[in-house]
Amino acid sequence: MLQTEVVIIGAGAAGLMCAFTAAARGRRVLLLDHANKAGKKILMSGGGRCNFTNLYTEPANFLSGNPHFCKSALARYTQWDFIDLVSRHGIPYHEKKLGQLFCDNKASDILGMLIDECQQAGVDLRLDTAVQCIDKTEIGFCLQSDAGELHCQSLVIATGGLSIPTLGASGFGYQVARQFGHTVLPTRAGLVPFTVTDPSLKAMCEALSGTSVEDCQVTCNGQSFRENILFTHRGLSGPAILQISSYWQPGDVVEIDLLPHLDLPTWLDEQRHERPNTELKTLLGELFTRKMATLLAEHWFESRPLKQYGKAELEAIAERLARWQLVPAGTEGYRTAEVTLGGVDTREVSSKTMESQKVAGLYFVGEVLDVTGHLGGFNFQWAWASGYAAAQHV
Numbered sequence: 035m036l037q038t039e040v041v042i043i044g045a046g047a048a049g050l051m052c053a054f055t056a057a058a059r060g061r062r063v064l065l066l067d068h069a070n071k072a073g074k075k076i077l078m079s080g081g082g083r084c085n086f087t088n089l090y091t092e093p094a095n096f097l098s099g100n101p102h103f104c105k106s107a108l109a110r111y112t113q114w115d116f117i118d119l120v121s122r123h124g125i126p127y128h129e130k131k132l133g134q135l136f137c138d139n140k141a142s143d144i145l146g147m148l149i150d151e152c153q154q155a156g157v158d159l160r161l162d163t164a165v166q167c168i169d170k171t172e173i174g175f176c177l178q179s180d181a182g183e184l185h186c187q188s189l190v191i192a193t194g195g196l197s198i199p200t201l202g203a204s205g206f207g208y209q210v211a212r213q214f215g216h217t218v219l220p221t222r223a224g225l226v227p228f229t230v231t232d233p234s235l236k237a238m239c240e241a242l243s244g245t246s247v248e249d250c251q252v253t254c255n256g257q258s259f260r261e262n263i264l265f266t267h268r269g270l271s272g273p274a275i276l277q278i279s280s281y282w283q284p285g286d287v288v289e290i291d292l293l294p295h296l297d298l299p300t301w302l303d304e305q306r307h308e309r310p311n312t313e314l315k316t317l318l319g320e321l322f323t324r325k326m327a328t329l330l331a332e333h334w335f336e337s338r339p340l341k342q343y344g345k346a347e348l349e350a351i352a353e354r355l356a357r358w359q360l361v362p363a364g365t366e367g368y369r370t371a372e373v374t375l376g377g378v379d380t381r382e383v384s385s386k387t388m389e390s391q392k393v394a395g396l397y398f399v400g401e402v403l404d405v406t407g408h409l410g411g412f413n414f415q416w417a418w419a420s421g422y423a424a425a426q427h428v
């Protein structure tokens with residue numbers, strides 16, 4: 035039997051942060067993970083370079099059934115605090131765009147830093163260690179695990195969401211939450227590509243697979259994102275699509291402005307006067323890749339010399355390009371999703387300490403909670419901030 039003060043289940047972003055911060059406060063911390071390696075998602079993140087935070091992090095970058103919940107933790111451990119930590123470890127980084135900070139070298143720099151902090155603070159990290167069951171005791175919790183029977187005062191659930199099961203994701207955190215009387219809000223894949231089944235749309239996506247369109251405005255349910263989109267064999271991806279996927283529900287229409295930077299009706303009218311013999315297809319070729327221009331000219335519009343179009347016809351073309359509406363068949367699901375929306379209802383958790391309001395000593399941190407960030411380093415910032423908040427109280 036092992037007796038300790040704090041057990042943290044899940045050695046991902048939030049669990050690691052919580053572990054070394056609590057240990058640095060002098061708490062005896064045991065950090066468990068059923069995977070054979072800590073922080074697998076960190077290693078995979080940001081295309082291997084880990085987009086570890088965002089300069090412009092604010093509560094508006096997060097989705098939650100309880101939008102105020104994230105404010106306190108984000109204010110008490112900010113992006114500047116994490117940047118400080120990264121700088122103290124001498125890890126080189128850069129801003130890629132839109133405040134997104136990435137490692138210059140590899141994501142393993144960030145994981146190495148977190149593990150180093152854990153070692154220095156004396157965290158007992160055990161991998162390949164699953165937990166079979168958890169019982170409440172008078173002074174804390176008793177766990178049956180691959181490491182034997184464990185007793186602790188505080189128990190932190192940092193098991194993350196359901197996305198990418200091959201990286202160790204499991205529904206364990208939700209199961210524990212339900213066991214202790216917590217509400218778990220319905221979960222679904224977020225930051226995930228769309229799939230399409232409509233035959234003409236599918237043919238278009240297949241034909242343009244690998245083509246990206248810079249600077250599109252994608253809108254759904256009153257939320258818009260302006261970024262690239264990417265055609266794939268199965269449908270649509272790219273940053274603007276991933277962002278909007280978190281706001282999309284099955285059946286919802288997604289509207290895409292393919293040229294938000296252009297006053298298209300005016301521009302088309304000007305072109306008709308300046309070069310009346312130019313074909314629409316040639317003109318579109320100046321705005322999109324040649325392949326895409328040909329496809330649009332063949333399937334969406336009938337390509338003719340510009341002088342043959344009336345003003346109303348050009349306006350209709352502009353409207354189609356600025357308000358392309360489609361209904362995705364679905365998403366690629368947890369297999370490729372970056373995050374899980376929904377999760378442990380934050381109305382039953384303290385926003386200051388991440389402690390359960392139902393069971394003293396039980397804490398939830400990171401993605402297992404119903405807090406989901408936009409694309410761009412926000413999800414890691416939530417993991418750091420919530421892990422840090424809990425670490426002050428466990």
Ligand code: FDA
Nearest residue numbers: 044046047048068079080085194202206400401411413414
């Ligand atoms: P996380 O998933 O990191 O950790 C959970 C840990 O719990 C895992 O180690 C897992 O093995 C363990 N676990 C699960 N069940 C268990 C059980 N039953 N027993 C024991 N252990 C268990 N975000 C961002 O801000 N910038 C980025 O660049 C990216 N990039 C990115 C790429 C990809 C491919 C994915 C899938 C995700 C991202 N994200 C991201 C999202 C980010 O990775 C995610 O939000 C955080 O890792 C969440 O941190 P957590 O610690 O909550 O969970």
